[in-house]
Amino acid sequence: MLVRTPADLGAVIRDRRKQLDLDQATLAKRVGVSRQWVIEIERGHPRAELALVLRAIDVLGIRLDASVGPAPDHPHSESVDIDGIVARARKAKP
Amino acid sequence: MLVRTPADLGAVIRDRRKQLDLDQATLAKRVGVSRQWVIEIERGHPRAELALVLRAIDVLGIRLDASVGPAPDHPHSESVDIDGIVARARKAKP
DNA sequence: TAGGAATGTCATCGTTCGCCGACATTTCCC
DNA sequence: GGGAAATGTCGGCGAACGATGACATTCCTA
Structure with missing residues (x-):
């Protein structure tokens, strides 16, 4: 599932x-x-501690x-790095 | 990338x-x-606010x-729901 | 090399976290 | 329906967050 918000x-x-059939108390203890x-x-x-959430x-x-x-496809994607190229190009002559 | 810790x-x-060639100040403002x-x-x-991180x-x-x-494979995985089955079975006669 | 931009550091301050302990409510079997 | 387990709520407390503003440091580049 895609996670965008604390509610997600x-x-x-x-x-x-x-x-997993755990009750809140058990999960709490384990975490x-x-x-x-x-x-x-x-x-x-919304303001929960990051580390606790990850645990x-x-x-x-x-x-x-x-x-x-946001696109769920990645055939090669990152080997091209379009964002990086554009960013660097834009920076060349500010 | 797999995210396990706040450092990740x-x-x-x-x-x-x-x-994206953003400096910290710009990112800060946008977030x-x-x-x-x-x-x-x-x-x-480790104790950052969840909502801010997500933003x-x-x-x-x-x-x-x-x-x-944790296994990066999912051929069918969740349509079987082994965890759920076991959990319910275990709960049947406590 | 000088200048500025980006990054990292410090101290202070109001706000809110997460914990505790006890209590209210809901849920689910027998 | 009865009763236990699970879940949700309350007030109080210490600790830490994140914001601010000023300053130090590193890194480019003209």
């Missing part, structure tokens, strides 16, 4: 937790946070992949 | 920013944060994908 993240975490925190995260709390994701066996561009 | 995130953001924040994030600050990622045109399992 929360949904992913909650779904996966249920999929090393309070049960409160799990509740807030699953709600889509939760890891505990749940979720993979987070960062790729460039 | 920082690296992704920094690389992409340079790829709506201070330049300080950009510096800290690129350093891998930065979005501004940079980076896609974040959440999939299940």
Whole structure:
């Protein structure tokens, strides 16, 4: 699933937790946070700590992949690096 | 790239920013944060705000994908949902 | 080499996190 | 329906965030 907002993240975490049949308390213990925190995260709390979120994701066996561009295709993509070329060109004669 | 830690995130953001030939101040302004924040994030600050990180990622045109399992293969994977089946089975007679 | 732009550092300040503990509510089996 | 487990809510507390503004350092380039 594509993650754009904290709410997306929360949904992913909650779904996966249920999929694994874990209750919030158990997940909290495994991640090393309070049960409160799990509740807030699953709600889509926007100001959550990055590291804790990543730990939760890891505990749940979720993979987070960062790729460039909103298009879900990548036949060769990055070997061309159009953005870089344009950027450098633009900078040449400011 | 696979994102596991705040440092990974920082690296992704920094690389992409340079790829687009943006300086920290410009990125900061576009994301709506201070330049300080950009510096800290690129350093891998573990306690950054989730929403700000996601906004930065979005501004940079980076896609974040959440999939299940650390294995990079998915021939059919989720249509079987082995985890769910096992979890439910385990719960049947506690 | 001089100048400026980009990057990194510092101290201060208001705001909010995440934790704790207890309580309310919902959900789900028997 | 009854009761236990899971989930959500409340107030209070220490710690840390992120913003600001000024300053130091590194890196280009004219």
